[in-house]
Amino acid sequence: MPPVSAVPPSVRSGVRPAAAPTAAALLDFVRRTAADDELIDSLPLDPEGRTWVRLDGPGGSEAWLIGWPPGTGTGWHDHAESHGAFTTARGTLRENSLAVRLPSDGWKTLELADGVDRERHLSAGKGRAFGQHHVHEVLNDSPDRHAVSVHAYYPPLPLIRRFSRSGAVLRLEQVERPEDWQ
Numbered sequence: 001m002p003p004v005s006a007v008p009p010s011v012r013s014g015v016r017p018a019a020a021p022t023a024a025a026l027l028d029f030v031r032r033t034a035a036d037d038e039l040i041d042s043l044p045l046d047p048e049g050r051t052w053v054r055l056d057g058p059g060g061s062e063a064w065l066i067g068w069p070p071g072t073g074t075g076w077h078d079h080a081e082s083h084g085a086f087t088t089a090r091g092t093l094r095e096n097s098l099a100v101r102l103p104s105d106g107w108k109t110l111e112l113a114d115g116v117d118r119e120r121h122l123s124a125g126k127g128r129a130f131g132q133h134h135v136h137e138v139l140n141d142s143p144d145r146h147a148v149s150v151h152a153y154y155p156p157l158p159l160i161r162r163f164s165r166s167g168a169v170l171r172l173e174q175v176e177r178p179e180d181w182q
Contacts, residue, residue, distance in 0.1 A: 021059035023129035026152040027085035029058050030127055033065075033150045034089035043067050045146050055150070062156035068093065068147040073139035076163040076170065078102070080133070084153040087127025091147030095120045095128070097136035102170075104133060112168045135163065135170075 021029070033039065033055065044051055045067045057063030062082075068091070076096075081104075100116045120128065130136070140147040162174040 019059065021057070021061050021152075021154050023083045023085055023131060025058060026061060026083070026154060027087070027127060027129040029061075029063070030085050030087040030150040030152050031125075033063070034087040034125065034127070034148075039065065040089045040148050043148060045069070045148075055152075057152045057154070059154065060156070061152050061154040063150065063152040065089075066149050066151060068138075068140035068149065070140060070142045070144050070146065074137050076135060076137045076165050078133055078135045078161050078163075079153055079157055080104075080159045080161065082153040082155055082157050083129070083131045084134075084151065085127060085129040086122075086138070086149050086151040088122045088124050089148045089150055090124055091140060091142060091145050092121055092123045093147050093149055094139045094141050095122060095136050096139070097130075097134065098170075100135075101133055102135055107172065109169060109171045112170055114168075 043053060043065050047069055049069065050072055051067040053065045055063035055065055095118075097118045097120070098112065098116050099118050100112065102110065122128065138149075157178060159178075160176045161172060162176065164171045164173050
C-alpha cells in the first residue's frame with residue numbers, strides 16, 4: 001500500500017471519485033435533455049446567429065443547448081481528446097463526418113482518401129455518440145426553420161481544432177481554447 005499521503009483524500013475517506021461518463025452515458029444524457037420541452041423552449045433564438053446555454057452535464061462533462069438559425073453551421077472541426085454525443089431536439093441537423101482518425105498534431109494539410117465521407121440527417125429525437133478526434137461539421141440546412149440540439153463532451157473541451165476543406169484536402173486553420181468561446 002502506498003503511503004497515506006500518496007492516496008487521494010477521497011479514497012482515504014472511503015469515497016471513490018465517480019467514473020468518467022462514457023460516450024453512451026453522454027448520449028443518454030443528451031437524449032433525455034432534448035426531450036425536456038420546457039428547457040428547449042427556454043433557449044432564446046436569434047434569427048442571425050447560433051445561440052447557446054451551458055448546461056450541467058453528468059460526471060463533470062461539459063454540455064450545451066444550442067440554437068441553429070436556418071442556414072447556419074459549425075464548419076469542419078474536432079473536439080481533441082474529448083468524446084461526446086449530441087441529439088437534435090427540434091428541427092433537423094445534417095452531420096458530415098470523416099470515417100478516419102486524424103493525427104492529433106504535427107500536420108497542417110492532409111489529403112483524404114476516397115470513401116471517408118459520411119453524412120447523417122438527424123431529425124428531432126435522433127442523435128449520435130462519437131469518440132476522440134471525431135472530425136465533423138454540423139449544419140441546419142432548413143431555409144426557414146430553427147433547429148435546437150443538446151451536446152455533451154468529456155472531458156470538458158480542452159480545445160477545438162477548426163479545419164477548412166477543399167475537395168479531398170483538409171487544412172488545419174485554427175486552434176481554439178475554452179477562453180475563446182466562453
